[in-house]
Amino acid sequence: MPPGKPLTTGQIEAQLDDYLEVEFSFLKTVAPAAVLATLKRQEQDYIIDWVKRVASTNIQLAYQFINQAVTALDQLDRRTIEAWALYAMDIYDQRGLHPALAIIQNVERFVKESHERAFGSVLEEEIGILLHFAHGLSGRKLKIESAETAYTDSETVFLPPVTTLLANRNDNFLCYKAMVACLWAQSRFGTFRIPLNEILGQQQHPEKFLPLFHAFESVRLEAGIKRELPGLFRDMVHIKQQLAIAEDDSWLELTRALRSPGATVSDALSMTHQHIMQLVAPSPAVYHGILRPELIEICLRARLEKEKAALRSALIQMADDMQSDVTESDRQSLKFKAKRTEDPAEPDGYRMSITLDDQPLPLPPDIESLLTSIQQDLGDIPDDYLVPAGPGDYDPDYIKEQEADPDEVWQGTYHEDGAFLYKEWDYQRQHYRKNWCAVREKTVGPVYDDFVSKTLSRYSGLIKHLRKTFEAMRDEDKLLKRQVNGDGIDIDALIEALADARDGSEMSDRLFTHMHRAERNIAVIFMVDMSGSTKGWINDAERESLILLSETMESLGDRYAIYGFSGMARKRCEIFKIKSFDENYDNEVKARISGIQPQDYTRMGFAIRHLSHKLNEVAATTRILITISDGKPDDYDNYRGQYGIEDTRRALMEARRDSIHPYCITIDTEAKDYLTYMYGDAGYTVVDEVRKLPLKVSDIYRRLTT
Amino acid sequence: MGTRALKTEEYFIETEPYYESVGDEIAIFEAAYKQKLPILLKGPTGCGKTRFMEYMAWRLKKSIITVSCHDDLTASDLVGRFLIKGGETTWVDGPLARAVRTGAICYLDEIVEARKDTMVVIHPLADDRRVLPIEKLGEIVQARDGFCLAISYNPGYQSVLKDLKQSTRQRFIALQFNYPNSELETGIIIKETGVTPELAAKLVKFAVMTRNLKGSGLEEGASTRLLVHAAKLIGEGVTPVLACHTAIAQALTDDHEMLAAINELSSSLF
Ligand SMILES: Nc1ncnc2c1ncn2[C@@H]1O[C@H](COP(=O)(O)OP(=O)(O)OP(=O)(O)O)[C@@H](O)[C@H]1O
Ligand SMILES: [Mg+2]
Numbered sequence: 001m002p003p004g005k006p007l008t009t010g011q012i013e014a015q016l017d018d019y020l021e022v023e024f025s026f027l028k029t030v031a032p033a034a035v036l037a038t039l040k041r042q043e044q045d046y047i048i049d050w051v052k053r054v055a056s057t058n059i060q061l062a063y064q065f066i067n068q069a070v071t072a073l074d075q076l077d078r079r080t081i082e083a084w085a086l087y088a089m090d091i092y093d094q095r096g097l098h099p100a101l102a103i104i105q106n107v108e109r110f111v112k113e114s115h116e117r118a119f120g121s122v123l124e125e126e127i128g129i130l131l132h133f134a135h136g137l138s139g140r141k142l143k144i145e146s147a148e149t150a151y152t153d154s155e156t157v158f159l160p161p162v163t164t165l166l167a168n169r170n171d172n173f174l175c176y177k178a179m180v181a182c183l184w185a186q187s188r189f190g191t192f193r194i195p196l197n198e199i200l201g202q203q204q205h206p207e208k209f210l211p212l213f214h215a216f217e218s219v220r221l222e223a224g225i226k227r228e229l230p231g232l233f234r235d236m237v238h239i240k241q242q243l244a245i246a247e248d249d250s251w252l253e254l255t256r257a258l259r260s261p262g263a264t265v266s267d268a269l270s271m272t273h274q275h276i277m278q279l280v281a282p283s284p285a286v287y288h289g290i291l292r293p294e295l296i297e298i299c300l301r302a303r304l305e306k307e308k309a310a311l312r313s314a315l316i317q318m319a320d321d322m323q324s325d326v327t328e329s330d331r332q333s334l335k336f337k338a339k340r341t342e343d344p345a346e347p348d349g350y351r352m353s354i355t356l357d358d359q360p361l362p363l364p365p366d367i368e369s370l371l372t373s374i375q376q377d378l379g380d381i382p383d384d385y386l387v388p389a390g391p392g393d394y395d396p397d398y399i400k401e402q403e404a405d406p407d408e409v410w411q412g413t414y415h416e417d418g419a420f421l422y423k424e425w426d427y428q429r430q431h432y433r434k435n436w437c438a439v440r441e442k443t444v445g446p447v448y449d450d451f452v453s454k455t456l457s458r459y460s461g462l463i464k465h466l467r468k469t470f471e472a473m474r475d476e477d478k479l480l481k482r483q484v485n486g487d488g489i490d491i492d493a494l495i496e497a498l499a500d501a502r503d504g505s506e507m508s509d510r511l512f513t514h515m516h517r518a519e520r521n522i523a524v525i526f527m528v529d530m531s532g533s534t535k536g537w538i539n540d541a542e543r544e545s546l547i548l549l550s551e552t553m554e555s556l557g558d559r560y561a562i563y564g565f566s567g568m569a570r571k572r573c574e575i576f577k578i579k580s581f582d583e584n585y586d587n588e589v590k591a592r593i594s595g596i597q598p599q600d601y602t603r604m605g606f607a608i609r610h611l612s613h614k615l616n617e618v619a620a621t622t623r624i625l626i627t628i629s630d631g632k633p634d635d636y637d638n639y640r641g642q643y644g645i646e647d648t649r650r651a652l653m654e655a656r657r658d659s660i661h662p663y664c665i666t667i668d669t670e671a672k673d674y675l676t677y678m679y680g681d682a683g684y685t686v687v688d689e690v691r692k693l694p695l696k697v698s699d700i701y702r703r704l705t706t
Numbered sequence: 707m708g709t710r711a712l713k714t715e716e717y718f719i720e721t722e723p724y725y726e727s728v729g730d731e732i733a734i735f736e737a738a739y740k741q742k743l744p745i746l747l748k749g750p751t752g753c754g755k756t757r758f759m760e761y762m763a764w765r766l767k768k769s770i771i772t773v774s775c776h777d778d779l780t781a782s783d784l785v786g787r788f789l790i791k792g793g794e795t796t797w798v799d800g801p802l803a804r805a806v807r808t809g810a811i812c813y814l815d816e817i818v819e820a821r822k823d824t825m826v827v828i829h830p831l832a833d834d835r836r837v838l839p840i841e842k843l844g845e846i847v848q849a850r851d852g853f854c855l856a857i858s859y860n861p862g863y864q865s866v867l868k869d870l871k872q873s874t875r876q877r878f879i880a881l882q883f884n885y886p887n888s889e890l891e892t893g894i895i896i897k898e899t900g901v902t903p904e905l906a907a908k909l910v911k912f913a914v915m916t917r918n919l920k921g922s923g924l925e926e927g928a929s930t931r932l933l934v935h936a937a938k939l940i941g942e943g944v945t946p947v948l949a950c951h952t953a954i955a956q957a958l959t960d961d962h963e964m965l966a967a968i969n970e971l972s973s974s975l976f
Contacts (some may be wrong), residue, residue: 131967132968333758345888345911487780489788626758
């Protein structure tokens with residue numbers, strides 16, 4: 001379609017008034033409309049379309065957007081305008097109106113920053129690589145997080161969000177890499193083996209002491225890196241050259257001893273004491289970061305205690321695994337010893353292992369890591385670490401990595417630890433909202449009542465019947481006849497062929513039978529609506545359906561899992577485990593089905609995304625996601641109506657792109673229109689009576705998979 | 707399609723294969739062999755299981771038949787089948803039947819990959835009956851003295867579905883294989899490829915880095931086999947970083963971030 005005539009100021013104003021809801025917002029749109037009126041039609045349409053999209057997120061934001069856009073128009077190309085608007089909307093999602101307005105109002109800064117992003121290195125983009133890199137290096141597995149400057153607390157490496165000091169992206173990335181290595185080297189080469197925080201407290205001039213110590217220690221660490229990672233050391237030299245950092249000869253001479261393989265942190269410490277009055281520390285290279293002794297102390301203290309507990313408890317476990325009937329007093333008398341084995345690859349020159357009665361003890365990988373971590377802190381495994389824990393010495397919860405309790409996030413201050421974050425499609429913005437839904441997984445509390453047995457007896461006839469039909473679908477082996485190749489001989493074909501040969505006509509070579517084994521390699525997740533609207537007989541019907549389904553699935557042998565879903569606005573999206581793929585259909589699972597209770601609303605997109613993710617982790621040729629629901633997607637924020645339908649549709653598209661087959665079984669008899677839109681013509685079944693649901697679900701599954 | 711090509715190799719090993727013993731596996735294998743017990747080799751890929759079998763075959767002066775199992779491998783592929791030649795049907799023994807009749811070592815590599823029906827023919831061979839039922843001939847063949855059944859199995863990465871059943875695993879003497887320690891592994895690389903000790907040691911160091919990543923993004927770390935490959939490329943003049951990338955990193959993963967990270971590790975090391 002050729003672009004029409006440019007719109008007049010009046011026409012534009014009318015459109016803007018509509019999108020900006022001027023009736024209620026009392027915004028003035030004449031001025032920007034007048035500017036827009038001078039543009040070509042195509043450009044007008046383009047800007048107005050973006051105003052509309054931004055307005056779907058927030059009207060104030062859109063109003064500022066239009067005002068800024070018309071003035072900045074000639075400096076900005078379309079790509080930048082889009083990036084700018086989307087970025088502002090993302091910030092709105094994450095941090096609210098004011099920070100977003102700041103983005104819109106300061107377009108120059110956005111342009112400058114996107115320029116920085118173009119040649120700088122951005123932590124968010126590189127964190128995946130850096131984390132793998134850190135894990136590949138030996139020793140304790142470090143975490144990476146973002147912070148103002150680079151430092152470590154001995155368990156987490158903190159890095160600045162962007163690095164722009166060097167001229168190009170590649171070098172800036174190298175700089176990140178060097179930071180990770182230097183901070184890793186502190187753990188690796190034993191910087192934390194002296195009580196630095198305490199020592200610092202005793203100094204008359206702590207402000208002089210810390211930088212000088214850091215400078216000496218950095219020399220020692222860099223030398224260690226040079227020995228272990230010579231390639232990386234070359235990169236560090238390269239960075240120094242780029243930044244024109246030169247080390248003067250007297251400093252090099254002074255620190256010579258710190259570069260030898262035998263130098264320890266104590267050497268760096270005594271040099272600090274020796275020179276503190278007459279030397280000013282040279283400024284550190286960017287990638288050395290800073291030292292935070294107070295944080296290290298806190299972290300170290302907690303770890304020492306925890307790891308001691310973990311090791312002592314692990315010893316018990318290992319003793320029990322070795323011989324089955326050890327009594328308590330036997331346990332206490334077991335002689336665990338730490339042994340040093342020479343290993344020139346280790347900075348200490350040895351690595352630790354454990355013996356029991358002088359026999360080497362094979363250690364599981366997690367205990368190996370534990371030993372490494374203890375050795376990094378202490379250089380040894382002290383004797384009191386090797387006394388098996390007595391009963392009740394430690395609370396088992398103390399030793400385990402704490403898994404966040406999904407309900408606890410709502411007590412005290414809200415946090416998103418342990419939540420899975422998923423995007424959501426905003427159809428008006430025509431873009432995803434990033435990390436929009438915080439999804440938490442819970443397990444349905446089992447209820448041991450008579451629901452299961454009642455259901456089983458009520459439907460006993462049907463179950464028998466379904467089982468039979470399902471059994472017939474099991475891996476059916478078919479004997480294929482007249483094959484060129486096969487395991488057996490097709491006698492009929494052979495006789496015919498021999499007769500043909502005798503007649504003088506050509507003899508067929510299709511003389512074999514072949515056993516064709518059709519292996520069903522299917523994994524399916526049943527995604528059950530647990531929203532409040534299912535209360536009452538729908539919930540009963542769902543639970544009955546699940547019992548029947550599980551009973552029959554057991555005879556089929558397909559891998560299946562069952563999860564419930566419900567939500568209350570985007571921060572409280574919940575997935576309820578009823579049966580995972582790994583679990584058997586046992587009494588606990590049955591009791592969970594019985595325990596399914598209606599919860600809140602029907603936000604669907606996150607559930608589809610989360611369960612698709614689970615399906616993708618299963619090795620199967622066919623993956624199916626079946627939703628059992630009672631109505632439209634709905635939630636009490638803006639998920640109602642078109643928004644929810646569009647997001648659900650989008651989530652289903654994503655699932656299909658991952659070769660998952662989505663299907664929906666619903667009891668909403670009004671569902672035809674929106675289900676066709678979301679699942680396609682053949683992607684759903686409407687069960688018109690709730691009481692038929694249990695009869696139907698298994699049957700539908702059978703049809704789907706034959 | 708012609709007759710189905712079977713992935714089997716049967717041969718008598720005349721010169722001593724190079725095998726670096728890592729523990730007491732040789733003595734245990736010999737003891738089990740004497741007692742006619744079947745053997746299960748467990749361990750990650752590329753850690754020397756196949757090489758060990760070749761070595762043992764040489765040491766015991768037995769011929770060895772190796773079958774690499776795949777998910778299409780059926781019992782008939784192991785036991786044998788009828789073929790038709792010039793209007794006559796003739797029976798052709800499969801590799802397992804040949805080994806049973808001639809008293810050779812039969813090594814079934816990655817047994818869990820095979821179809822389930824293959825287990826049925828293995829079970830009677832792996833207990834004290836030591837017989838191979840050949841259903842289609844109506845025969846039961848008693849294994850000849852000297853026959854030895856060995857299977858391999860990597861517990862690391864197969865899906866739960868492909869787990870070895872208790873009834874199978876409890877018939878075998880199990881030998882656990884693992885990557886050799888740094889010193890031995892360095893020695894193996896030098897012997898296999900002739901690279902310098904420094905380079906071999908660095909490659910081993912690199913392997914350890916990738917093994918650190920097992921469980922945090924990698925299914926498996928680099929095996930000895932991959933190190934040998936990389937060393938061979940380097941011997942041909944390929945730079946170490948590139949050799950590590952093509953021979954090791956690319957073999958371990960397709961994930962872009964992981965590939966990039968492994969590259970960063972090797973470029974840090976060399
Ligand atoms: N102990 C060893 N002695 C000599 N060479 C070894 C040893 N371990 C590994 N190798 C080297 O590693 C290569 C791979 O070993 P091999 O083929 O035996 O692995 P595998 O365990 O059978 O692996 P897969 O499970 O993948 O079949 C050998 O070709 C050899 O070069
Ligand atoms: Mg092999």
